Amino acid sequence: MIYLxxxxxxxxxxxxxGVLAWILTICxxxxxxxxxxxxxxxxxxxxxxxxxxxxxxCFYSHAFPSAEYCQSISISDAFVPVEISVAQxxxxxxxxxxxVGNISAAVxxxxxxxxxxxxxxxxxxxxxxxxLYLLTGTFSLVPLVWNMSSVxxxxxxxxxxxFHLPAAxxxxxxxxxxxxxxxxxILMLMSSLIFLSYRYxxxxxxxxxxxxxxxxxxxxxxxxxxxxxxxxxxxxxxNPAFTSEENS
Numbered sequence: 001m002i003y004l005x006x007x008x009x010x011x012x013x014x015x016x017x018g019v020l021a022w023i024l025t026i027c028x029x030x031x032x033x034x035x036x037x038x039x040x041x042x043x044x045x046x047x048x049x050x051x052x053x054x055x056x057x058c059f060y061s062h063a064f065p066s067a068e069y070c071q072s073i074s075i076s077d078a079f080v081p082v083e084i085s086v087a088q089x090x091x092x093x094x095x096x097x098x099x100v101g102n103i104s105a106a107v108x109x110x111x112x113x114x115x116x117x118x119x120x121x122x123x124x125x126x127x128x129x130x131x132l133y134l135l136t137g138t139f140s141l142v143p144l145v146w147n148m149s150s151v152x153x154x155x156x157x158x159x160x161x162x163f164h165l166p167a168a169x170x171x172x173x174x175x176x177x178x179x180x181x182x183x184x185x186i187l188m189l190m191s192s193l194i195f196l197s198y199r200y201x202x203x204x205x206x207x208x209x210x211x212x213x214x215x216x217x218x219x220x221x222x223x224x225x226x227x228x229x230x231x232x233x234x235x236x237x238x239n240p241a242f243t244s245e246e247n248s
Contacts, residue, residue, distance in 0.1 A: 101132030
């Protein structure tokens with residue numbers, strides 16, 4: 001059996017990075033600070049800035065009983081722009097793919113570190129983990145870049161009256177959630193490359209052919225009955241040390 005433990009240290013690091021990136025992806029999906037929405041009227045929005053995420057829009061105000069006023073954003077709302085609707089779907093898929101990718105990566109690393117007997121599926125599990133990491137990074141990166149582009153172009157959102165937000169802000173700024181999400185996507189793509197580039201198993205397993213203990217092939221080892229001396233004499237000789245002891 002071939003031991004592959006020393007070949008998967010980078011993949012173990014890739015698993016740690018993948019778990020960290022998945023946690024950051026979950027945080028990105030829940031953050032409100034995707035867009036910083038600056039307004040002139042501070043009679044309702046006390047700080048003059050609102051946080052617009054993909055699930056809700058919030059701002060601080062002294063005009064309401066609670067200090068932070070939030071309104072939820074649903075994919076079925078007519079005023080929601082396409083980039084926010086797509087972000088709700090793709091970020092959910094990214095969280096699910098990231099979870100399955102971490103499980104697959106953990107199984108792959110375990111198969112190498114614990115030297116399991118049946119290694120026929122090692123290549124499949126490593127490729128599966130890398131592909132899932134790749135999908136996770138792509139699913140999260142697309143809506144992040146799309147929403148960042150909308151912020152940079154100062155795109156408008158026609159909020160309903162209960163949101164107390166103007167359709168066109170004075171200016172917009174990219175929120176911290178987009179920065180965290182892009183960093184998580186890059187880390188996820190790095191983990192994907194680490195798992196997909198694990199080439200040692202492709203070579204090692206090809207030389208480890210399965211053997212049937214009942215039908216062979218078997219290796220026959222025979223012991224030589226005669227020892228060949230350096231001078232070509234095949235006949236055994238007595239040890240002079242033992243001969244001298246017997247004569248004495």
